[in-house]
């Protein structure tokens with residue numbers, strides 16, 4: 001079932017917030033809706049959003065691809081997103097990521113075989129002076145974890161299980 005069929009009232013409410021000539025501004029809300037439905041932004045959802053906004057699929061993909069909170073593939077139940085941007089790298093984020101990857105038995109970008117964790121490398125999440133830092137994304141919730149050691153990070157993940 002399409003987003004428009006399943007969420008017609010919600011979509012109407014989203015579009016009501018914008019003048020018709022600026023309806024493309026609804027893109028973030030529509031992407032959020034699509035991800036809430038499937039856990040990621042599928043090609044079909046991008047096509048539907050593009051049609052609703054009368055823009056190209058490439059434009060929708062460009063926005064979806066820009067934000068680390070939008071996902072293009074179905075992944076693990078929990079997304080472990082480690083910031084490795086420059087300020088965090090200066091505080092050891094790269095080696096933290098590698099240690100965490102080794103402990104989980106995956107490489108960055110991969111999902112653990114049990115489907116629980118996807119380890120991702122992301123750009124600044126706004127906690128530069130408290131690196132190593134990662135966020136855990138699960139459905140609609142995000143939790144931040146700062147000044148992490150490997151042991152502390154594994155304890156956080158264990159609590160999720």
Ligand code: FES
Pocket residue numbers: 083084085086087088123124125126127128129131133
């Ligand atoms: S650079 Fe990592 S949180 Fe800002």
